[in-house]
Amino acid sequence: MxxxxxxxxxxxxxxxxxxxxxxxxxxxTFASNTQEFQLKNGLKLIVREDHRAPVVLSSIWYKVGSSYEHNGETGISHMLEHMMFKGTKEFGSGVFNHMVGDSGGDNNANTARDFTVYYETVAPKKLDMTFQLEADRMQHLLLNEKAFQNERKVVMEERRMRVDDDPQSVTYERFNAAAFVNNPYHHPVIGWMTDIEHYTIHDLQNWYHQFYAPNNAVIIVIGDVNADKVYSEVKKYFNNIKPSVIPVLKPRQEIHxxxxxxxxxxxxxxxxxxxxxxxxxxxxxxxxxxxxxxxxxxxxxxxxxxxxxxxxxxxxxxxxxxxxxxxxxxxxxxxxxxxxxxxxxxxxxxxxxxxxxxxxxxxxxxxxxxxxxxxxxxxxxxxxxxxxxxxxxxxxxxxxxxxxxxxxxxxxxxxxxxxxxxxxxxxxxxxxxxxxxxxx
The missing domain is CATH 3.30.830.10 (Metalloenzyme, LuxS/M16 peptidase-like)
Structure with a gap:
């Protein structure tokens, strides 16, 4: 050689x-600083202690996304993500964002093919607040017809900007539709425009009640925290939420x-x-x-x-x-x-x-x-x-x-x-x- x-x-x-x-x-090192807990209602909690900075990232993940949807309801997971910020009886529309922002933190959400995740970055002393807010909207989301119609227009415009007005995005969307014939990845995460235009507030309510439950969720907390203390706080807000019967998805096997x-x-x-x-x-x-x-x-x-x-x-x-x-x-x-x-x-x-x-x-x-x-x-x-x-x-x-x-x-x-x-x-x-x- x-x-x-x-x-x-x-x-x-x-x-x-x-x-x-x-x-x-x-x-x-990170694995040894990561602990997993399970609540009696099926909610999983994962806590990773990372003390390098005085900040914590709190998130709640739901096992639902566009791959759970069928024809006629495509994009409904993403639509519900938008509606999750429209308030509950205790915390009205916009209050979630204001409370996190006023505390010096920020928050966002993301819908993907196989999940929907909501997350907040806050000071450790405000972690308790994020659990209170997330537990409340897991149970008591108000789905208002007027707010829904307004948000539908927002989502339709989002689709026009991100997909319909972008030639590469249009091409990639058509590519996926051709590549995945009988596969849940056939349709786009944001949904087809005709579906966005036609599903109802009742469709959203059904979707919310089917999938937004403790036994279909995982809370992940990373940052300057103590894992046992986090577990105690999560139990305080989530332990008494009743589990739901999560739908068993019918298998869709891709054709040869x-x-x-x-x-x-x-x-x-x-x-x-x-x-x-x-x-x-x-x-x-x-x-x-x-x-x-x-x-x-x-x-x-x-x-x-x-x-x-x-x-x-x-x-x-x-x-x-x-x-x-x-x-x-x-x-x-x-x-x-x-x-x-x-x-x-x-x-x-x-x-x-x-x-x-x-x-x-x-x-x-x-x-x-x-x-x-x-x-x-x-x-x-x-x-x-x-x-x-x-x-x-x-x-x-x-x-x-x-x-x-x-x-x-x-x-x-x-x-x-x-x-x-x-x-x-x-x-x-x-x-x-x-x-x-x-x-x-």
Missing amino acids: NRNIFTRHKESMRYIFLNFILLLFIST ALGEKDIIVNIPAQLPWLVMGYHVPAHSYTLLLIAQILSGGDSARLSDDLIREHAIAVEADANYSLYHLHGTQFIFSGTPTPKYSVLQLKNAFFDEVKRLHTTLVTQDELNRAKAQLIASRIYQNDSLMKQMFSLGEPEMVGLSWRESDQFAAKIQLVTPEDIRADAQKYFVKNNLTVAELIPK
Whole structure:
């Protein structure tokens, strides 16, 4: 072996080993500072003590999102998220935001495919207030017809701004609808406009009573707190809330694809765009590493080959996320340079896929991708918000928050042979959906 190559290989191995040891130490430290509690009504509480700053992030996660919805009610989870700030008998409309803001804190919410989460960042002495507010609206939300009609207009405008007026968002929405035929990810989180226009206040009330219950929720608290004290405060406000019978969702199994699916989106746009995806399973650390090898920074393959060396693309990305309740997509996307067409960019992506099929990733390249992912996970611990999502997302898809503490160990297990095997298994034409945005 060339001495320089041998030296670089040793340095690569040393770098990933040091990162692995560092993440292992940090994960062990955070895991030892994380405790789980269960209330008698089924509510789960996860508390992570982090005393680096006098602040606390409190959140409540509900196991409901767009993947729980069916045709005719798409977007109702997101609509209810908006209505959750319209008040209760005790705390009227807008009072929630004012109380958190007046205390020096801030709050927000997010609806996703598999969950809805509400969170507040406050001083530790105000944590009790957030529990009082969240427990109240878990039970006593007032769903007023007039407020609902006004908020419906807000959501419709949000959809117009985020999707309908954005050519790439329209294309991605149509891509998902084609890729997921009988899969809960078929429709957008915000919902189809026709559904937003037509569901009623009674639909929202039914959705609220079905899914907003202690036995369908997880509270995650991270910050400058004492776990046992937090548990006592949570019991004070939530322990007497009655559990509900949570609906058992009917399984929707994706139908077997019979060939590549191609769609053309021909609308006014400044630039063409391509998105293509392979149907893949959730929770795959091998696929996460493939995405990192392809698109993890300036030294990654797509940047190196398609953007810098051959100038085929203005942008080129590969994306895969771990946590889903259902099968998902490994996504390639990009915009060709003026000298090249969408078809040529598509073929360039296929060349990258063929390379994964036929040639083993080198150990150095794999080590670099592992080191980047591990380093990124280390840096996430500087943010209470990122810690919250790393604990909450696994909980929402049938896993445990402890999954985040096993990240480095599971990344380390992946081999070059695993990379090639998964590429050969999943990156095939019968498993592919392609959407092209062609400016009108």
